[in-house]
Amino acid sequence: MDIGSLLLALSLVIIVVAFVAQPLLDRAAARREAASPADDLISQREAVLIELRDLDFDHTTGKIGDDDYAAQRARLVAKGAEVLRALDQRPAADLSSDSTDDDIEKAIAAVRQGKSAKTALANFDDEIEQAVAAVRKGGGKPKAARASAAPPPEGPSCLNCHQSIKAGDKFCPHCGTPISHACAHCGQPHLPNDKFCAKCGAKLNVASEAA
Incomplete structure (x- = not known):
């Protein structure tokens, strides 16, 4: 087989591979676009709750001192409040159904019912504490895992x-x-x-x- 035939065969292989791979690349891009900012915020909220639970447990068992505990807890509570504020600014249609079954959504509902942002923010700490209690009760497992436990x-x-x-x-x-x-x-x-x-x-x- 001469060089010309090899180059032609190689070109055909490249064209076929590109043709087959294009739908896969398109689907991957579509999945990335489908992941809404609200989903990312919900994941951040869940992460904050689990971090708070673990921090409380480490403090109770003596793994972390009082000063470090207070500073880290204040940081996490502030982060949780920021996530809640960002979630509240998202259109209701952007939030998945799973995002409405936690006690922490009471803070968001308070804003949507007309309460001032200052009043709602004052209650964020309590709402985060309620959600932490809910996570601790479930052992910090994802919802799907808790359903089968x-x-x-x-x-x-x-x-x-x-x-x-x-x-x-x-x-x-x-x-x-x-x-x-x-x-x-x-x-x-x-x-x-x-x-x-x-x-x-x-x-x-x-x-x-x-x-």
Whole structure:
């Protein structure tokens, strides 16, 4: 086979490969364009909630000092408020249905119902705390994973191993984790800085509920 035939064959191969690959490249580009900014904001919100949960746990277990904890927590709460503000500025049609099933959406609803931005921002911290409690209750797993997981215990459960405990226990009988604070309504343990119970949703009063 001469050089001319080889070049012709190579050209044909390149044309065929380009023809076959073009639809795949077009679909990949379409998927990238379909990912809306709202989806990215929702992912950022979920990440903030998980970071807050992990930070609270590290502080409770002594892995992080009080000064570092306060600074990091303030940064995360501020970041969460910024994400909520950005979400509120998105058209309602841009938000997926999954973005409306968390307690944190109450802050967004407050703005849309006509409350001032200042009032809504003042409540963001509480709303973030409620969402953190919801994430902690589900063990930080994605929604799809939580749907197939075993149902949580009906009564109080350990924050560390999530096994059932009895109201009034000072230590988890399964993993030995100390229980220093518990909800006065349902007996569910909580972290010192929690504002809402992850079990029943009641507002917590750490001063009166310390075990």
